Amino acid sequence: GDSVTQMEGPVTLSEEAFLTINCTYTATGYPSLFWYVQYPGEGLQLLLKATKADDKGSNKGFEATYRKETTSFHLEKGSVQVSDSAVYFCALRRGRDDKIIFGKGTRLHILP
Amino acid sequence: GAGVSQSPSNKVTEKGKDVELRCDPISGHTALYWYRQSLGQGPEFLIYFQGTGAADDSGLPNDRFFAVRPEGSVSTLKIQRTERGDSAVYLCASSLELAGVADTQYFGPGTRLTVL
Numbered sequence: 001g002d003s004v005t006q007m008e009g010p011v012t013l014s015e016e017a018f019l020t021i022n023c024t025y026t027a028t029g030y031p032s033l034f035w036y037v038q039y040p041g042e043g044l045q046l047l048l049k050a051t052k053a054d055d056k057g058s059n060k061g062f063e064a065t066y067r068k069e070t071t072s073f074h075l076e077k078g079s080v081q082v083s084d085s086a087v088y089f090c091a092l093r094r095g096r097d098d099k100i101i102f103g104k105g106t107r108l109h110i111l112p
Numbered sequence: 113g114a115g116v117s118q119s120p121s122n123k124v125t126e127k128g129k130d131v132e133l134r135c136d137p138i139s140g141h142t143a144l145y146w147y148r149q150s151l152g153q154g155p156e157f158l159i160y161f162q163g164t165g166a167a168d169d170s171g172l173p174n175d176r177f178f179a180v181r182p183e184g185s186v187s188t189l190k191i192q193r194t195e196r197g198d199s200a201v202y203l204c205a206s207s208l209e210l211a212g213v214a215d216t217q218y219f220g221p222g223t224r225l226t227v228l
Contacts, residue, residue: 004154036219043116044155044203044219089154099145099168100205100217102154 002027006090006103013080014111021075021106023064023090031092033057033066033073034100038087047075047088082110114138116220118204124226125194133189133223137206144187145217146179147171147203155203161187162209194227201225 006023013019025033035047035057048057053068062077073090090103117136125131137144142163147155157171161181172178176194181187191198201224205217 043221044205046216046218049216091154099157099160099171100147100155101157104152104154 002031002092002094002101004090004092004101004103006088006106009087009105009107010109011106012109012111015082016079017110019075019077019080019084019108021088021090021108023073023075023103025071025073025090025092027071027092027094029094030068031094033064034091034093035062035064035073035075036089036091036102038089038105040086044089080108080110082112084108085110116204116206116218118202118220118223120223121221122224122226124228126228127196128193130190130192131194131225133191133202133225135187135189135204135206135220137185137187137204138208138218140208141206141218142184142209143207143217144181145205145207146187146189147205149201149203149222151200158189191225194225196227199225199227 003026032051034049036044037047048059050057050066056065064073064075087105087107089105091100093100119134144161146158149155160168164184176192179189201222203222204220207217208215
């Protein structure tokens with residue numbers, strides 16, 4: 001079945017460091033890909049998405065590019081802030097009305 | 113412009129009791145989803161409603177779990193004869209239907225269920 005695999009955390013970085021969180025997926029067809037973020041004490045929020053191959057999703061300085069050839073959707077940010085500390089989930093959805101399949105999440109800690 | 117709301121925010125119950133969890137979707141959203149998030153895991157799909165009917169209930173783990181959405185808005189997830197393994201955060205999401213297809217899912221804050 002469809003699945004998402006993302007790097008295990010926790011990931012600890014210093015402020016202003018470069019961030020990469022790896023994500024690969026297995027799916028039939030052409031799923032939409034997402035990154036969701038869960039800040040401490042808050043609900044899941046959509047961070048960015050891409051709906052077809054080579055699309056780049058971006059938001060709040062984060063970017064991810066839909067790579068069909070490597071079935072990947074790695075999350076990157078050039079300079080992280082303490083406020084980026086959260087749990088990040090990579091996810092996919094096959095159809096626009098279909099369920100979302102999530103990875104296990106990666107906890108990110110940013111040190112001042 | 114309220115988001116998805118869920119109640120209660122926390123529920124502690126004893127093994128064997130029944131519980132009901134409520135979800136209020138964003139006004140006008142016709143699609144509603146329930147997910148379950150166990151500690152250290154990503155959310156796992158339970159059931160999806162389009163309007164009043166369950167369009168996909170393939171994620172419900174067994175017949176102790178069922179959900180209703182009688183008027184196409186508020187939904188209730190019911191767990192009968194709870195077990196310790198049911199302890200998790202139960203998330204609700206809703207989405208708008210555009211041209212007959214559900215769009216981005218917006219999540220509520222969740223209900224943390226603890227079964228003692």
